[in-house]
Amino acid sequence: MKSIKNEAAASCPNHCEPFDVEYWSLVSADQDPDLKSAILGGELNLVRCPECGAFFHHDGDLIYFDAPSELLVFVFSEKDRQREPELLARMHKDYDLIKTTLLKQLNMDYPPVSVFGLEALKGVLEAEEKVSDESEAVAAASAALGLRVARLKPSYARENHFPFYVPAPAQNETANGYAVAASKVLGSGLKSALLRNFMDRMSEEGALSPLIL
Incomplete structure (x- = not known):
């Protein structure tokens, strides 16, 4: 369009x-x-x-x-x-x-x-920029550990306060598998509130696998 x-x-x-x-x-x-x-x-x-x-x-x-x-x-x-x-x-x-x-x-x-107002729209886009920057850091840290990087469905990530990119498990693509992969990246020293929230949510009992593009 x-x-x-x-x-x-x-x-x-x-x-x-x-x-x-x-x-x-x-x-x-x-x-x-x-x-x-x-x-x-x-x-x-x-x-x-x-x-x-x-x-x-x-x-x-x-x-x-x-x-x-x-x-x-x-x-x-x-x-x-x-x-x-x-x-x-x-x-x-x-x-x-x-x-x-x-x-x-x-x-x-x-x-x-x-x-x-345009100022409010600017605020929305600035928030998006911060999430994008943090997501890129998550992707880089995941790749440095040899982990596969998955892109979440953007609207799903935004709604749940997840990063746009997350570390993905090699085989076990269950919610728990994603939680374990996220734990590895956070354990490497990366500070990411978005990834920590993702890990916590994926660790919950009955959690569904994330929506991946």
Whole structure:
């Protein structure tokens, strides 16, 4: 799915005359990584008032989508926060439409996320970056021990606060087998709260094997 720009009237916070702007209403992060960088840098949908010269973010609704990461975020305008129940109902309706038409081939089986404002979206992406960095460290430490590395289903890992990559057992691919492999990596000196949580959950009685891609 391609990123999309729309046109709308922007209202300067200094109460100048409204003016027309182009703004991103859909960001497909895997197709346009520069737009993801613009969000993290606070530059996406940043506009300048032609009357007073002030810079501000156009406060329009936005959909952020990263297919490989299984992350779909509906970003609503800050001024509409009091309409949250109505907007959430609309989000789920739009989500059902998107996953059965535009993204039917992806067989989406994970729920959307909703936030208010670009700053909140930036926070979501910064949290994702931290998890990705910790996951890469887990993968590197696992490989250094000669262990196979498995990639968890991203939405499953996110929901359960697991790393995106985990050490995998050579043969015993039960939950306990994954717990033992994780214990080996943690025993090597790696400090990872995500991997420790994964180990603890896989060690629970009746735990199911993790969802691997």
